[in-house]
Amino acid sequence: MSNTDLIIEERSRDIGDFLVGRLIPFRKKRMVGPFIFIDHMGPTPIKPGTYLDIDQHPHIGLSTLTYLFEGEIQHRDSIGTNQHIKPGSVNWMTAGKGATHTERTPASLRQGQEFTMHGYQIWVALPKAKENMQPEFQHLDGSELPTWRDGAASFKLIAGKGFGKVSPLSVHSDLFMIDIQTSNDYDLTIQDQLRGEIGFCVVEGSIKACDQLVSKGNMLVSKSEYACQLSIQRGSRILLFGGEPFPEERHIFWNFVSSDKQKIEEAKSAWKDKLFPKVENDNSYIPLP
Template identity: 55%
Template sequence: MGNNKLIIDERQREVGNFLVGRLLPFRKKRQVGPFVFIDHMGPSPIGPGQYSDVDQHPHIGLSTLTYLFEGEIEHKDSTGAEQVVRAGDVGFMSAGKGVTHTERTPQHQRDGAQYILHGYQVWVAQPKKLEESDPHFQYHEALELPQWETEDLRFTLVAGEGFGRQSPLEVFSPLFMVDIRSKTKEGRINIAGELQGEIAVVVVKGKVLVDGECMEQGQMLVSQTENSCCLELDEQAQLLLFGGQPFPEERFLMWNFASSDKAKLEEAKAKWIAKDFPKVPGDDTYISFPS
């Protein structure tokens, strides 16, 4: 494998009361296209004593994308949006100048039974001209997303454009996010000309050969689309591909904030500490700014 490719392993981080596998940001690679953050959640058991409860917290300058393979998350935010995001659906909250939200196990799953939560939470930086825009929330059910099959593989275009198709999710810069799963045997994809820009190949499960190099579950390869042409999935494999065109300006991160201007991060920090962000209706929880 040439020097133009980078392989990154998941690192464990604690989010709320769960351990997640963090892939971005990484010290040698801070973002892939407009994507600045990606966490792999689970698969984790959800049940008595172990529910997902992420209290009210803020964002600026980015969109959060929630995509699940198993389970459900209830999203509520300060725009008044309330939505249970189920497996295969996509939720997309754009923060702009400032938003707060919570993410919890829905009430109907707090019934004494045990469930599995498994998926990804991704942050997409907003273009500079939209960093001060009004926040809003989008949601699309699984059946609304482009889905197609080859002899060996199943595809879902979660966001953006790729493989001659376009997701109904409104995004704000050229990007893509694609879920690819083996059916009953090994499958092969040539992505040359199908996706544009930087690309991350995330192995959700199984093993994948990328131009002959073996990658396993929990690993991510970062490259350019023109440099990663051939992907070979084993019979149990699942991939996420995401990426796109990077912005001309650098993006800076501070806690849950993203901006092309470091001063905006300090302003957001002071505003959150002063409890001057909009609130989720009916919710008084508050996650303190980390020391």
Template identity: 55%
Template sequence: MANNNLLVNERQADLGNFIVGRLLPFREKRQVGPFTFIDHMGPSTVGPGKYVDVDQHPHIGLSTLTYLFEGEIEHRDSIGSVQVIKPGDVGFMTSGSGVTHTERTPQARRQGGSFTMHGYQIWVALPKEKEEMAPEFNYYPSDAIPTWQTGDLTFRLVAGEAFGRSAPLQGFSPLFMVDIYAEKASTLHLGGQLRGEVAFVIVRGAIKEKEALVKAGQMLISKTDEQCEVCLEAGTQLLLFGGEPLPDEPLLRWNFVSHSKARLAQARVDWENKNFPMVPGDNTYIPFP
């Protein structure tokens, strides 16, 4: 999501084995696996007269992963996709060589009354050899997401491979994203369950690392692949994500990701000259900042 005033940021601190913060990228760590950007939506009250309306904006070289806990958002893009994303669903748009899209409160939810919007949009950088692939959009309804329980922990495998299971959404490089809820205070054991770098976004509740308490809204990034366990307080929900780092870390400029500075510069020129494909029936335009 571009130009979202619900974007969160917080000063980072080093806790020994971990870096704690609230957003990717930041100075000490630009990516976790192929994940390159996190946009936190809410929680906030929507309606009446106050709706989500992110106008038409472009992307290259990345996939956007939309995952909601509350509310609804309608995705439209320049390849003709129209999809309302609801809690537990996964929307995955791959921009490749170039795509534009909008994100709005669906018309059916603009009839009065109010509701809560809360979720995340996460950007996943494409491998260098996939950066110029044709754009595509994939949608996975909530009931297609693998869900299971281990002790007092409930798991939903949003993307990739983890804990010996595979999600319908695999992405374009080795990655994982898992939604975990602890009904009671629990220890999450990660040894041998994941491949690559690991990060935790605490949605609600808190987790403990040594004597430090990492609370809702913060992000914990493991600086070693060997970190094996964390302690979750009762009622904690977190997103666990990461994977194998890309061989060459790409560059990020506004909504564009590429391994080439020249390609980033060309994308800006193309957007300013309105040479990107456009969302059918939509003439809105977010300028390059």
């Protein structure tokens, strides 16, 4: 998804072992592990005439991860993918040296019905050695992902490694993304379960950390896996994500991510000159901002 409609960020706050804020990138925290951009979509009622129609746009140097709670998206890309994305599945497009894609409301939902759109569009930067790799796409149904329960919490491992489990999604760096839902208050132990930096998106409900309550719509970023006790409140849904940070800085402009500013300049010129690969039978085009 294009980041032309970035959500307005709340100012990050330091509450001891954590930074609190509204999605990334922040001024104070540009990345969490390899995760460089998180866009919370909705929940938004979709009515006839207000369908999702994101025209052809480019990416380099990253993988896009689409994860829906409600609604559906038709993803088409220059690799040749035509994928119907439904809630609970994980969709992973690695742009590498360059790919374009579109995201639209499927034809089956354009019959006059109303529905809710809700989910996350996430960008994961590629390691420097893989920034120029060939583009690829993966789709996994929710039933293919590792799930487990611990007391009042249910877990789904969307990507990477965590809590002794491994997702079948083929990722390109040391990372994790986990969907957690609670039926009652639940004390979460992250020590020795995850590696690297750790972020917590509060989708529903709230988290109590360092004697402060962090509510729906905010994000926690742990400064250490040995952080103070975390308690996820009853009826909450949390996206837990992060991993080992890269040694090099990442630059970001529009939909382009790279460790090399020159690569971004080259991508800007290529998009303006319409040299990127195209989605088959689609002449739509989002201009460079």
